Amino acid sequence: MDTARDLVIEERKDSISTKGKHKKQLKCDTDSVAGCVSQRACVYCGARVVLNPITDAIHLVHGPIGCASYTWDIRGSLSSGSDLYRNSFSTDLKEEDVIFGGEKKLAKAIDELVANYPSKLVFVYSTCIVGVIGDDLEAVCKAASQRHNIEVIPVQSSGFIGNKSAGYRAACDALLRLIEPQEQKIKKTNSINYLGDFNLAAEAWIIQNYLKEMGIDINVTFTGDSSYDALKKAPGASLNIIQCAGSMTYLAGKMKEIYNIPYLNISFLGIEDTSESLRKVAAFFNNKEMMARTEALIERQTQKVLPVIEAYREKFAGKKAAVYVGGGFKAISLIKQFREIGIEVVMIGTQTGQKDEYETIHELVDEGTVVLDDANPAELEKFMVEKGAHLLVGGVKERPLAYKLGVAFIDHNHDRKHPLGGYVGAVNFAKEVYSTLCSPVWKYVDSMGGV
Amino acid sequence: METTHCRNVNENPCNMCMPMGGILPFKGLEQSMVIIHGSQGCATYMRRHIAEHFNEPVDVGSSSLNEKGTIYGGENNLKQGIDNIIRIYNPRVIGILTTCLAETIGEDIDRIAADYLEERGLKNLPIITVPTPGYGDSHSEGYWLTVKKIVVGVARKTAKHGKINVITPNISPADVREIKRILDLMKIKYTLLPDFSDTLDRPFAKPYKKIPDGGTKLADIARMPGAAATIQFGLTVEDGMSPGKYLETEFGVPLYNLPIPIGLENTDFFIKTLREITGKAMPKVLEQERGRLLDCMIDSHKYNFEGRSVVFGDPELVYAMAKTCIENGTFPVVVATGSKTGKLAELLAPQLCDTLNKFYILDESDFTQIRETGIEMKANIAIGHSDGRYLTEKAGIPLVRMGFPIHDRMGGQRLLSVGYTGSAMFIDRITNTLLENKLINYRSKMYQQYYQGTEDEYQCFPEC
Numbered sequence: 001m002d003t004a005r006d007l008v009i010e011e012r013k014d015s016i017s018t019k020g021k022h023k024k025q026l027k028c029d030t031d032s033v034a035g036c037v038s039q040r041a042c043v044y045c046g047a048r049v050v051l052n053p054i055t056d057a058i059h060l061v062h063g064p065i066g067c068a069s070y071t072w073d074i075r076g077s078l079s080s081g082s083d084l085y086r087n088s089f090s091t092d093l094k095e096e097d098v099i100f101g102g103e104k105k106l107a108k109a110i111d112e113l114v115a116n117y118p119s120k121l122v123f124v125y126s127t128c129i130v131g132v133i134g135d136d137l138e139a140v141c142k143a144a145s146q147r148h149n150i151e152v153i154p155v156q157s158s159g160f161i162g163n164k165s166a167g168y169r170a171a172c173d174a175l176l177r178l179i180e181p182q183e184q185k186i187k188k189t190n191s192i193n194y195l196g197d198f199n200l201a202a203e204a205w206i207i208q209n210y211l212k213e214m215g216i217d218i219n220v221t222f223t224g225d226s227s228y229d230a231l232k233k234a235p236g237a238s239l240n241i242i243q244c245a246g247s248m249t250y251l252a253g254k255m256k257e258i259y260n261i262p263y264l265n266i267s268f269l270g271i272e273d274t275s276e277s278l279r280k281v282a283a284f285f286n287n288k289e290m291m292a293r294t295e296a297l298i299e300r301q302t303q304k305v306l307p308v309i310e311a312y313r314e315k316f317a318g319k320k321a322a323v324y325v326g327g328g329f330k331a332i333s334l335i336k337q338f339r340e341i342g343i344e345v346v347m348i349g350t351q352t353g354q355k356d357e358y359e360t361i362h363e364l365v366d367e368g369t370v371v372l373d374d375a376n377p378a379e380l381e382k383f384m385v386e387k388g389a390h391l392l393v394g395g396v397k398e399r400p401l402a403y404k405l406g407v408a409f410i411d412h413n414h415d416r417k418h419p420l421g422g423y424v425g426a427v428n429f430a431k432e433v434y435s436t437l438c439s440p441v442w443k444y445v446d447s448m449g450g451v
Numbered sequence: 452m453e454t455t456h457c458r459n460v461n462e463n464p465c466n467m468c469m470p471m472g473g474i475l476p477f478k479g480l481e482q483s484m485v486i487i488h489g490s491q492g493c494a495t496y497m498r499r500h501i502a503e504h505f506n507e508p509v510d511v512g513s514s515s516l517n518e519k520g521t522i523y524g525g526e527n528n529l530k531q532g533i534d535n536i537i538r539i540y541n542p543r544v545i546g547i548l549t550t551c552l553a554e555t556i557g558e559d560i561d562r563i564a565a566d567y568l569e570e571r572g573l574k575n576l577p578i579i580t581v582p583t584p585g586y587g588d589s590h591s592e593g594y595w596l597t598v599k600k601i602v603v604g605v606a607r608k609t610a611k612h613g614k615i616n617v618i619t620p621n622i623s624p625a626d627v628r629e630i631k632r633i634l635d636l637m638k639i640k641y642t643l644l645p646d647f648s649d650t651l652d653r654p655f656a657k658p659y660k661k662i663p664d665g666g667t668k669l670a671d672i673a674r675m676p677g678a679a680a681t682i683q684f685g686l687t688v689e690d691g692m693s694p695g696k697y698l699e700t701e702f703g704v705p706l707y708n709l710p711i712p713i714g715l716e717n718t719d720f721f722i723k724t725l726r727e728i729t730g731k732a733m734p735k736v737l738e739q740e741r742g743r744l745l746d747c748m749i750d751s752h753k754y755n756f757e758g759r760s761v762v763f764g765d766p767e768l769v770y771a772m773a774k775t776c777i778e779n780g781t782f783p784v785v786v787a788t789g790s791k792t793g794k795l796a797e798l799l800a801p802q803l804c805d806t807l808n809k810f811y812i813l814d815e816s817d818f819t820q821i822r823e824t825g826i827e828m829k830a831n832i833a834i835g836h837s838d839g840r841y842l843t844e845k846a847g848i849p850l851v852r853m854g855f856p857i858h859d860r861m862g863g864q865r866l867l868s869v870g871y872t873g874s875a876m877f878i879d880r881i882t883n884t885l886l887e888n889k890l891i892n893y894r895s896k897m898y899q900q901y902y903q904g905t906e907d908e909y910q911c912f913p914e915c
Contacts, residue, residue: 009538009539011535031515032513032515033531033535034513034515034529034531034532034535035512035514035532035533035534035535035536035539036515036535036539037510037511037512037539038491038495038515040491040495041491041492041495041496042490042492042495042496044492045492045496060460063551063585064585065461065464065466065468065585065589065789066467066468066493066496067496068461068464069467070496070497070499070500071496072463072464073841087462088462088463089460089461089462089463090464091459091460091461092460092461092464094586095584095586095587097586098555098584098586108459108460109459112458112460113460127551128489128490128552128555129552129555129586132521132552132555133555159489159490159491159492159552160490160517160518160520160521160552162517162518163491377508377661378539378661381659381661397495397498397502397508399506400502400505400507400508400509404653404659406655406657
């Protein structure tokens with residue numbers, strides 16, 4: 001049976017495929033179809049997610065209040081320094097501003113904020129109406145920058161100009177402006193930049209410790225626990241490694257072009273990917289001692305983690321998982337991670353996966369697995385039920401749907417309070433799967449395959 | 452002197468935007484779906500916020516306006532969106548809310564909706580449009596305007612009947628259920644709008660339904676103009692947005708605009724009004740509950756008197772909470788809302804002036820201002836939604852979670868605070884938070900003050 005055939009929305013059919021049944025390339029990276037209840041957010045969201053972890057910046061949203069309200073401190077990025085980033089500032093545009101323009105208000109807002117919260121860096125996020133009423137963000141930011149002798153960087157993130165991926169790109173453009181050396185050349189070092197880790201629940205710190213043990217210093221992380229000064233040194237790294245490819249590949253490409261910094265795609269989700277990634281980074285430096293240290297680290301950590309995972313694995317026999325996450329890299333790692341704990345992925349989708357990522361997903365999954373891009377609740381429900389998933393991985397919006405279906409749930413979102421990266425993350429992941437899949441609650445529910 | 456009304460920057464918002472408020476009443480209609488005309492992000496952010504509060508799937512469509520739609524008009528997007536909503540959800544009524552973007556590019560949603568129904572031959576499908584630009588008002592006004600537009604869209608002149616209309620603000624599903632229980636106890640027939648007591652707090656059941664059962668029936672809303680009276684818990688609502696006022700002006704249904712029945716006086720007011728309208732007596736059960744509330748107030752009055760509260764959130768709820776605090780001696784030193792309204796000050800100032808205490812009533816406020824004012828006023832308890840956790844983290848003021856959204860704790864949808872029983876539970880939550888804070892700190896406080904400390908200083912009243 002063609003699983004896409006009985007779906008009601010014609011425009012969505014090319015965005016859904018079943019391995020072994022469809023040969024055609026999955027349609028992805030397009031605008032969402034109206035009325036389909038997409039789970040995606042907007043350009044502004046994409047930009048804000050990427051830039052917000054910069055701890056000592058003023059994050060000012062130029063727009064009506066909602067955009068700032070819905071993004072105030074909702075992410076779990078941790079800081080070792082300033083916590084200015086945990087404030088949400090807004091120009092709170094009103095009707096008269098929409099009619100007469102918001103430039104003056106924006107300029108005053110920057111002045112007030114800089115006076116109250118001394119900082120070397122201000123990001124000004126553009127929202128939908130700013131793009132329409134035609135405020136000259138560049139000019140206002142440039143003038144403010146000169147007035148205060150700090151950097152005031154506009155982020156072109158009007159919601160309608162594309163999907164979340166366009167926001168990632170807007171954020172990367174802002175970052176490129178920020179790291180561009182003003183006068184003197186940045187000194188090259190042996191250190192690396194770590195791209196696409198937002199230090200959710202200390203994940204960037206965990207990876208930093210691994211690299212340190214191997215003998216590698218992180219120059220700066222984009223953007224978890226980063227600061228103005230640290231980001232300014234970014235061009236001095238000798239290698240960029242990318243975790244969240246969806247948001248950071250563009251930046252890495254540009255940094256290669258401009259600063260001649262090569263990059264490697266890595267993933268620190270799951271034991272296999274973590275070990276593989278650490279080896280890949282060590283291999284880049286082509287240093288025997290470093291390789292030995294790396295192998296020792298991998299050996300020690302794996303020995304510690306494997307028995308724990310093995311114990312959990314026994315409990316998960318015969319269980320099936322569905323995955324719906326933001327980016328493709330996370331989806332790919334999750335397939336492998338589920339395999340590590342003996343769970344088959346029967347449905348997998350992303351909000352912003354790219355063509356090559358879907359190709360990899362297609363190669364990795366078993367026959368019969370449904371792959372979907374930019375899914376909606378109706379499709380998630382349909383395929384979870386059809387495929388008999390016992391567990392869904394997703395974000396806040398997907399959680400209640402899973403629970404109402406009597407399906408276990410893993411929070412793989414930016415709000416999580418426990419690390420899912422590195423070896424400790426692999427254990428936490430298995431533990432979380434156990435806590436939800438094997439909870440006694442399902443005994444009381446006539447669920448589709450509850451334990 | 453600068454006032455709070457012309458600030459150039461909002462620091463940590465205490466309110467949300469208009470369409471957010473508009474979603475909730477539509478979720479309280481039987482078999483309804485709502486679509487937001489704007490860019491995809493608006494619908495997603497609001498769904499996320501609402502889903503996290505209620506722990507319910509909250510499906511909201513979007514016309515997913517892109518660059519092309521923004522330049523040439525989003526009519527096709529909106530129509531395609533409604534098509535798809537109908538295909539997936541097959542609703543009995545559809546709400547369209549606009550956004551900043553749709554309003555700024557000048558979308559005529561009434562015309563688009565009418566054309567759509569004409570083109571698709573769907574004469575019997577009610578589509579209710581609500582202009583809710585995010586730069587217009589806050590979510591509170593978005594809520595009320597939407598309820599009004601639902602009434603305007605659905606209500607029809609009908610013969611008189613004995614039911615009463617009960618129009619409720621954004622209170623918890625548990626609160627809505629409690630109001631219905633009180634009405635049932637008094638054997639009063641009613642139409643309650645919007646009734647999201649089941650739709651946003653549905654029992655676990657199989658099979659899963661894309662649109663949950665429950666909600667106010669359209670046929671009942673249609674007959675609201677024939678009711679004996681309207682009780683609206685909307686003391687702070689402007690006439691232009693007031694559904695009760697509309698029913699009164701257009702159809703002559705007498706309006707009783709009451710505070711939310713939280714606290715003794717407000718609940719008494721509600722029961723008294725019900726008795727007046729229907730001539731029914733207060734049942735024994737409710738008398739017992741009233742007596743228990745009084746007992747609760749007496750039991751905890753000394754603890755409550757130590758509270759100096761910061762009360763914030765939607766104006767309507769803030770009024771009821773502040774009033775309850777006044778009744779119990781937990782004096783509200785800061786009363787704040789993110790909405791623009793003069794009504795709170797108008798209603799509360801006379802009651803607060805009765806005491807010797809100094810106080811602030813802030814509208815169009817934000818959390819930086821609320822925090823600074825709270826510190827200045829030596830507040831020791833905050834009452835409001837989850838964003839007030841910032842007051843705990845930054846100023847050590849413990850928070851009693853109440854209102855919307857509650858996203859960092861479980862059970863916002865189950866919080867019961869209305870009626871005599873709910874009020875007692877609400878007061879207990881306040882008292883226990885004060886006690887918890889006192890008991891955690893008193894040993895170290897006494898040690899610092901008397902073992903290590905200096906001479907006592909005496910004051911009769913903290914602020915006199």
